[in-house]
Amino acid sequence: MSSAPILEVQDLVIRYRARGLFGARAKPAVNGASFQLARGETLGIVGESGSGKTSLLRAILRLLPAESGSVRLEGQDWLALKGEALRRARQKIGVVSQNPFLSLSPRLTIAEILAEPLLAQGQRSGPEMQNKIAGLLSDCGLPADFLQRRARELSGGQAQRVAIARALALEPGLMILDEPTSALDVSVQAQILNLLADLKESRGVSMLFVTHNLKVVAHISDSLLVMRRGEIIEYGRTEQVVRAPTQDYTRELLSFGRGNEHSANAG
Numbered sequence: 001m002s003s004a005p006i007l008e009v010q011d012l013v014i015r016y017r018a019r020g021l022f023g024a025r026a027k028p029a030v031n032g033a034s035f036q037l038a039r040g041e042t043l044g045i046v047g048e049s050g051s052g053k054t055s056l057l058r059a060i061l062r063l064l065p066a067e068s069g070s071v072r073l074e075g076q077d078w079l080a081l082k083g084e085a086l087r088r089a090r091q092k093i094g095v096v097s098q099n100p101f102l103s104l105s106p107r108l109t110i111a112e113i114l115a116e117p118l119l120a121q122g123q124r125s126g127p128e129m130q131n132k133i134a135g136l137l138s139d140c141g142l143p144a145d146f147l148q149r150r151a152r153e154l155s156g157g158q159a160q161r162v163a164i165a166r167a168l169a170l171e172p173g174l175m176i177l178d179e180p181t182s183a184l185d186v187s188v189q190a191q192i193l194n195l196l197a198d199l200k201e202s203r204g205v206s207m208l209f210v211t212h213n214l215k216v217v218a219h220i221s222d223s224l225l226v227m228r229r230g231e232i233i234e235y236g237r238t239e240q241v242v243r244a245p246t247q248d249y250t251r252e253l254l255s256f257g258r259g260n261e262h263s264a265n266a267g
Protein backbone atom coordinates (compact mmCIF):
# COMPACT_ATOMS: atom_id res chain seq x y z
CA MET A 1 0.00 0.00 0.00
CA SER A 2 2.58 2.59 1.04
CA SER A 3 5.12 3.57 -1.62
CA ALA A 4 8.88 3.42 -1.02
CA PRO A 5 10.17 6.26 1.17
CA ILE A 6 11.74 9.20 -0.64
CA LEU A 7 14.55 9.32 1.94
CA GLU A 8 16.05 6.53 4.04
CA VAL A 9 18.86 7.28 6.47
CA GLN A 10 20.57 4.37 8.19
CA ASP A 11 23.14 4.54 11.02
CA LEU A 12 24.50 7.86 9.80
CA VAL A 13 27.56 9.10 11.71
CA ILE A 14 28.93 12.61 11.18
CA ARG A 15 32.07 13.74 12.91
CA TYR A 16 33.99 16.98 12.53
CA ARG A 17 37.74 16.75 12.53
CA ALA A 18 39.26 17.48 15.92
CA ARG A 19 41.35 20.62 16.17
CA GLY A 20 45.11 20.31 16.64
CA LEU A 21 47.52 17.64 15.51
CA PHE A 22 47.27 15.46 18.58
CA GLY A 23 43.71 16.37 19.52
CA ALA A 24 41.53 13.49 20.60
CA ARG A 25 38.89 12.49 18.09
CA ALA A 26 35.88 14.75 18.53
CA LYS A 27 32.70 13.02 19.54
CA PRO A 28 30.27 12.66 16.65
CA ALA A 29 27.95 15.58 15.87
CA VAL A 30 25.46 12.93 14.74
CA ASN A 31 25.87 9.49 16.24
CA GLY A 32 24.11 6.81 14.25
CA ALA A 33 20.93 8.45 12.94
CA SER A 34 18.30 6.20 11.35
CA PHE A 35 14.95 7.39 10.03
CA GLN A 36 12.73 7.46 6.96
CA LEU A 37 10.72 10.11 5.19
CA ALA A 38 7.67 8.93 3.30
CA ARG A 39 6.78 10.54 -0.01
CA GLY A 40 4.59 13.62 0.46
CA GLU A 41 5.12 13.71 4.22
CA THR A 42 6.85 16.14 6.55
CA LEU A 43 9.34 15.06 9.20
CA GLY A 44 9.91 17.61 11.96
CA ILE A 45 13.39 17.51 13.49
CA VAL A 46 13.66 19.18 16.89
CA GLY A 47 16.39 19.64 19.45
CA GLU A 48 18.34 22.17 21.44
CA SER A 49 21.25 24.15 20.01
CA GLY A 50 24.20 21.92 19.15
CA SER A 51 22.17 18.71 19.05
CA GLY A 52 23.24 18.01 15.45
CA LYS A 53 20.23 19.12 13.39
CA THR A 54 22.09 21.26 10.86
CA SER A 55 24.93 18.75 10.61
CA LEU A 56 22.38 16.09 9.72
CA LEU A 57 20.84 18.28 7.00
CA ARG A 58 24.26 19.25 5.63
CA ALA A 59 25.27 15.61 5.36
CA ILE A 60 22.05 14.81 3.52
CA LEU A 61 22.84 17.70 1.15
CA ARG A 62 26.36 16.23 0.72
CA LEU A 63 27.91 19.44 2.01
CA LEU A 64 29.51 17.43 4.83
CA PRO A 65 30.99 13.95 4.51
CA ALA A 66 29.45 11.10 6.46
CA GLU A 67 31.86 8.99 8.48
CA SER A 68 29.66 5.93 8.09
CA GLY A 69 26.10 4.90 7.41
CA SER A 70 23.92 5.12 4.35
CA VAL A 71 21.49 7.53 2.74
CA ARG A 72 19.08 6.52 0.01
CA LEU A 73 17.27 9.31 -1.82
CA GLU A 74 14.56 8.28 -4.27
CA GLY A 75 16.03 4.80 -4.15
CA GLN A 76 19.54 5.96 -5.13
CA ASP A 77 22.66 5.28 -3.07
CA TRP A 78 22.96 8.97 -2.37
CA LEU A 79 26.40 8.95 -0.69
CA ALA A 80 27.93 7.22 -3.73
CA LEU A 81 26.96 9.97 -6.20
CA LYS A 82 29.86 12.06 -7.46
CA GLY A 83 30.78 15.03 -9.61
CA GLU A 84 28.33 16.23 -12.20
CA ALA A 85 25.73 13.59 -11.36
CA LEU A 86 25.77 14.74 -7.72
CA ARG A 87 25.60 18.40 -8.70
CA ARG A 88 22.56 17.81 -10.89
CA ALA A 89 20.80 15.56 -8.41
CA ARG A 90 21.40 18.02 -5.57
CA GLN A 91 19.72 20.80 -7.56
CA LYS A 92 16.57 18.77 -7.16
CA ILE A 93 16.50 19.29 -3.40
CA GLY A 94 14.82 22.55 -2.43
CA VAL A 95 16.67 24.29 0.40
CA VAL A 96 15.27 27.02 2.65
CA SER A 97 17.40 28.54 5.39
CA GLN A 98 16.69 30.70 8.40
CA ASN A 99 17.61 34.07 6.93
CA PRO A 100 16.21 34.69 3.45
CA PHE A 101 18.17 37.92 3.10
CA LEU A 102 21.44 36.00 3.20
CA SER A 103 20.32 33.66 0.43
CA LEU A 104 18.65 36.15 -1.95
CA SER A 105 20.82 38.54 -3.96
CA PRO A 106 19.69 42.02 -2.84
CA ARG A 107 20.21 43.65 -6.25
CA LEU A 108 18.29 41.15 -8.37
CA THR A 109 14.59 41.45 -9.05
CA ILE A 110 12.35 38.70 -7.74
CA ALA A 111 11.79 37.61 -11.35
CA GLU A 112 15.55 37.25 -11.81
CA ILE A 113 15.91 35.37 -8.50
CA LEU A 114 13.23 32.87 -9.50
CA ALA A 115 14.66 32.48 -13.01
CA GLU A 116 18.16 31.66 -11.72
CA PRO A 117 17.67 27.95 -10.93
CA LEU A 118 15.71 27.42 -14.16
CA LEU A 119 18.44 29.05 -16.27
CA ALA A 120 21.16 27.16 -14.39
CA GLN A 121 19.38 23.96 -15.31
CA GLY A 122 19.47 24.96 -18.98
CA GLN A 123 15.88 26.07 -19.45
CA ARG A 124 15.34 28.86 -22.00
CA SER A 125 13.99 32.22 -21.00
CA GLY A 126 10.75 33.13 -22.72
CA PRO A 127 7.00 33.18 -22.16
CA GLU A 128 6.96 29.65 -20.77
CA MET A 129 9.54 30.52 -18.11
CA GLN A 130 7.67 33.76 -17.33
CA ASN A 131 4.52 31.74 -16.72
CA LYS A 132 6.33 29.32 -14.50
CA ILE A 133 7.85 32.14 -12.44
CA ALA A 134 4.50 33.89 -12.09
CA GLY A 135 2.94 30.59 -10.96
CA LEU A 136 5.63 30.02 -8.34
CA LEU A 137 5.13 33.50 -6.95
CA SER A 138 1.35 33.21 -6.71
CA ASP A 139 1.60 29.69 -5.22
CA CYS A 140 3.71 31.26 -2.50
CA GLY A 141 1.12 33.94 -1.80
CA LEU A 142 2.71 37.01 -3.36
CA PRO A 143 1.06 39.27 -5.98
CA ALA A 144 2.45 39.47 -9.51
CA ASP A 145 3.77 43.01 -9.12
CA PHE A 146 6.41 41.64 -6.74
CA LEU A 147 8.26 40.25 -9.77
CA GLN A 148 9.81 43.65 -10.43
CA ARG A 149 10.75 44.35 -6.82
CA ARG A 150 14.12 43.57 -5.30
CA ALA A 151 14.81 41.35 -2.30
CA ARG A 152 16.07 44.26 -0.19
CA GLU A 153 12.64 45.92 -0.53
CA LEU A 154 10.81 42.98 1.06
CA SER A 155 9.76 42.24 4.64
CA GLY A 156 11.18 39.12 6.29
CA GLY A 157 8.02 37.13 5.65
CA GLN A 158 7.82 38.24 2.01
CA ALA A 159 11.50 37.40 1.47
CA GLN A 160 10.98 33.94 3.00
CA ARG A 161 8.07 33.39 0.58
CA VAL A 162 10.41 34.23 -2.31
CA ALA A 163 13.05 31.85 -0.91
CA ILE A 164 10.42 29.10 -0.74
CA ALA A 165 9.28 29.87 -4.30
CA ARG A 166 12.88 29.62 -5.52
CA ALA A 167 13.38 26.34 -3.66
CA LEU A 168 10.32 24.99 -5.51
CA ALA A 169 11.45 26.19 -8.94
CA LEU A 170 12.89 22.86 -10.07
CA GLU A 171 9.94 20.94 -8.67
CA PRO A 172 11.93 19.12 -5.99
CA GLY A 173 10.60 15.93 -4.47
CA LEU A 174 12.33 16.89 -1.23
CA MET A 175 12.59 20.20 0.57
CA ILE A 176 15.03 20.79 3.42
CA LEU A 177 14.15 23.66 5.72
CA ASP A 178 16.49 24.70 8.54
CA GLU A 179 14.67 26.97 11.02
CA PRO A 180 12.65 28.64 8.24
CA THR A 181 10.48 30.62 10.64
CA SER A 182 12.90 31.32 13.49
CA ALA A 183 13.91 34.78 12.31
CA LEU A 184 10.33 35.94 11.72
CA ASP A 185 7.77 37.68 13.93
CA VAL A 186 5.37 35.29 15.63
CA SER A 187 2.39 36.33 13.48
CA VAL A 188 4.42 35.87 10.30
CA GLN A 189 5.70 32.47 11.46
CA ALA A 190 2.14 31.16 11.46
CA GLN A 191 1.57 32.42 7.91
CA ILE A 192 4.71 30.71 6.64
CA LEU A 193 3.76 27.46 8.38
CA ASN A 194 0.33 27.65 6.71
CA LEU A 195 1.98 28.25 3.35
CA LEU A 196 4.20 25.18 3.81
CA ALA A 197 1.19 23.09 4.80
CA ASP A 198 -0.63 24.26 1.64
CA LEU A 199 2.37 23.49 -0.58
CA LYS A 200 2.65 20.05 0.92
CA GLU A 201 -0.97 19.39 -0.07
CA SER A 202 -0.89 21.04 -3.50
CA ARG A 203 2.51 19.76 -4.65
CA GLY A 204 2.95 16.57 -2.66
CA VAL A 205 6.46 17.66 -1.75
CA SER A 206 8.27 15.86 1.10
CA MET A 207 9.90 18.01 3.77
CA LEU A 208 12.56 17.83 6.43
CA PHE A 209 11.75 20.69 8.77
CA VAL A 210 14.25 21.63 11.49
CA THR A 211 13.28 23.87 14.38
CA HIS A 212 13.85 24.46 18.08
CA ASN A 213 10.15 24.51 18.74
CA LEU A 214 8.41 21.16 18.92
CA LYS A 215 4.96 22.67 19.20
CA VAL A 216 5.45 24.76 16.05
CA VAL A 217 6.53 21.82 13.94
CA ALA A 218 4.06 19.33 15.40
CA HIS A 219 1.26 21.19 13.60
CA ILE A 220 2.63 20.47 10.15
CA SER A 221 4.60 17.24 10.65
CA ASP A 222 3.47 13.68 10.02
CA SER A 223 6.42 12.37 12.04
CA LEU A 224 8.70 13.88 14.65
CA LEU A 225 12.30 13.24 15.50
CA VAL A 226 13.92 14.65 18.63
CA MET A 227 17.71 14.99 18.77
CA ARG A 228 19.90 15.53 21.79
CA ARG A 229 23.71 15.67 21.77
CA GLY A 230 23.90 13.92 18.42
CA GLU A 231 21.49 11.13 19.32
CA ILE A 232 17.95 10.57 18.13
CA ILE A 233 16.13 10.13 21.42
CA GLU A 234 12.57 10.09 20.14
CA TYR A 235 11.11 9.23 16.73
CA GLY A 236 7.58 8.39 15.74
CA ARG A 237 4.30 9.54 14.23
CA THR A 238 3.43 13.02 15.43
CA GLU A 239 0.19 12.08 17.18
CA GLN A 240 1.98 9.26 18.99
CA VAL A 241 4.90 11.43 20.12
CA VAL A 242 2.61 14.25 21.25
CA ARG A 243 0.18 11.94 23.06
CA ALA A 244 2.70 9.60 24.64
CA PRO A 245 6.30 10.83 24.49
CA THR A 246 8.76 8.22 25.69
CA GLN A 247 11.32 10.72 27.03
CA ASP A 248 11.13 13.34 29.78
CA TYR A 249 13.08 15.60 27.45
CA THR A 250 10.33 15.41 24.82
CA ARG A 251 7.72 16.18 27.48
CA GLU A 252 9.77 19.20 28.45
CA LEU A 253 9.86 20.42 24.83
CA LEU A 254 6.11 19.90 24.50
CA SER A 255 5.41 21.95 27.61
CA PHE A 256 7.19 25.05 26.32
CA GLY A 257 4.95 27.91 25.21
CA ARG A 258 3.90 28.23 21.61
CA GLY A 259 5.39 30.81 19.35
CA ASN A 260 8.73 31.14 21.09
CA GLU A 261 11.13 29.53 18.66
CA HIS A 262 14.06 29.69 21.00
CA SER A 263 12.37 28.55 24.16
CA ALA A 264 14.01 25.13 23.95
CA ASN A 265 17.44 26.73 23.74
CA ALA A 266 17.83 27.10 27.45
CA GLY A 267 17.33 23.38 28.00
Ligand SMILES: Nc1ncnc2c1ncn2[C@@H]1O[C@H](COP(=O)(O)OP(=O)(O)OP(=O)(O)O)[C@@H](O)[C@H]1O
Pocket residue numbers: 016017029047048049050051052053054055056
Ligand atom coordinates in the same frame (compact mmCIF):
# COMPACT_ATOMS: atom_id res chain seq x y z
N1 LIG B 1 32.12 23.38 11.36
C1 LIG B 1 32.16 22.72 12.53
N2 LIG B 1 33.32 22.26 13.04
C2 LIG B 1 33.38 21.58 14.21
N3 LIG B 1 32.28 21.28 14.93
C3 LIG B 1 31.09 21.71 14.50
C4 LIG B 1 30.96 22.45 13.28
N4 LIG B 1 29.65 22.75 13.08
C5 LIG B 1 29.00 22.21 14.14
N5 LIG B 1 29.85 21.60 14.98
C6 LIG B 1 29.49 20.89 16.23
O1 LIG B 1 28.60 19.83 15.91
C7 LIG B 1 27.58 19.73 16.89
C8 LIG B 1 26.21 19.86 16.22
O2 LIG B 1 26.09 21.17 15.67
P1 LIG B 1 24.88 21.58 14.71
O3 LIG B 1 25.18 22.90 14.12
O4 LIG B 1 24.59 20.47 13.80
O5 LIG B 1 23.68 21.71 15.78
P2 LIG B 1 22.22 22.30 15.62
O6 LIG B 1 21.32 21.32 16.26
O7 LIG B 1 21.96 22.67 14.21
O8 LIG B 1 22.28 23.60 16.52
P3 LIG B 1 21.48 25.01 16.35
O9 LIG B 1 20.11 24.75 16.88
O10 LIG B 1 22.24 25.96 17.23
O11 LIG B 1 21.49 25.40 14.91
C9 LIG B 1 27.86 20.81 17.92
O12 LIG B 1 28.56 20.22 18.98
C10 LIG B 1 28.71 21.79 17.17
O13 LIG B 1 29.58 22.45 18.06
Ligand SMILES: [Mg+2]
Pocket residue numbers: 053054055178
Ligand atom coordinates in the same frame (compact mmCIF):
# COMPACT_ATOMS: atom_id res chain seq x y z
MG1 LIG C 1 21.44 24.44 13.25
